[in-house]
Amino acid sequence: MKSAKLTLFITSLGVLLLFYVSNQMTVRPGTISGNGNPVLIVVALLLPLFIFIVILWRRIFGVHSISQSFSIVGIILTFVHLIIAFIYQRISLANYREIIKDAYLEKDGEVDSQYIQDITTGITIHVNNQYFNVNTFFMFISFSIFIALAFYLWDSHENKAGNRDE
Template sequence: MKGAKLTLFMTSFVVLLLFYVSNQMTARPGTISGNGNPALLVGAPLLPLFILMVLSWGRIFRVHSISQRFSIVGIILTFVHLIIAFIYQRISLANYREIIKDAYFEKYGEVDSEYLQQITTGLTIHVNNQYFNVNTFFMFISFSIFIALAFYLWDTQENKVGNRDSQL
């Protein structure tokens, strides 16, 4: 049990560091960047770390034998958090587009709205700070809890059905 908690703590710390480094790789508003986004290389380990976090959460939930009610409430709360955080992130991106637009206008006297849309859509270096920030870090954590709770609830339901069928 201590191992799962320590693994979860260390994984969360590494994820936080990766988010921080990726955030720092954002091009300043008004600058033109080269091709590519090096933050994607830094962020590549996030998928295996996410899986490790889900497994660690699942192990903790199994050891503590959390109730079905707790699982359902946890799933609902993490889902609500994810929705609110996603909405906040969309608003933040819209505000950041305005900051970039103002910086380009100040530097060049005009703004190409198509170019602005291109550099703020997808996985470009101009919006790393929108994908790797405190909000998205907590979204990452919440989503790992959400998935672990869903699997835990599904597994406990399967075991109940399996036990009931074996008693017949």
């Protein structure tokens, strides 16, 4: 059990480091970027790490045999956290678009609003700091807990249903 907790801790620190490095790969507002976004490599690493973290959380929940009510409360709380964090992230992105707009106004004296929208939509190098920050790191962890709790609740429900059939 200690190895699962330690592995979860170390893996989470590794994910935090990936988030930090990705955050730092954002171009300064008002500058033009090169071709491509090197953070896409990090995104490719995050998917298997996410699955691994979910498996570790699920293993920890299984060993501690948490109650069904704790699982439901945990699912609700993590879901609420994800909604609030998502809303915060949307507001943060809107504010960051204004920062970029102001930087271009200062540099060029004019701004193409469609260009600002284009460079801040999708996974572009201009918004790496919006996708990889402390808030999104905690969203990543919360979502892994949410999924692990849902699987744990599903498995415990299936096991109870299977025991009644026998």
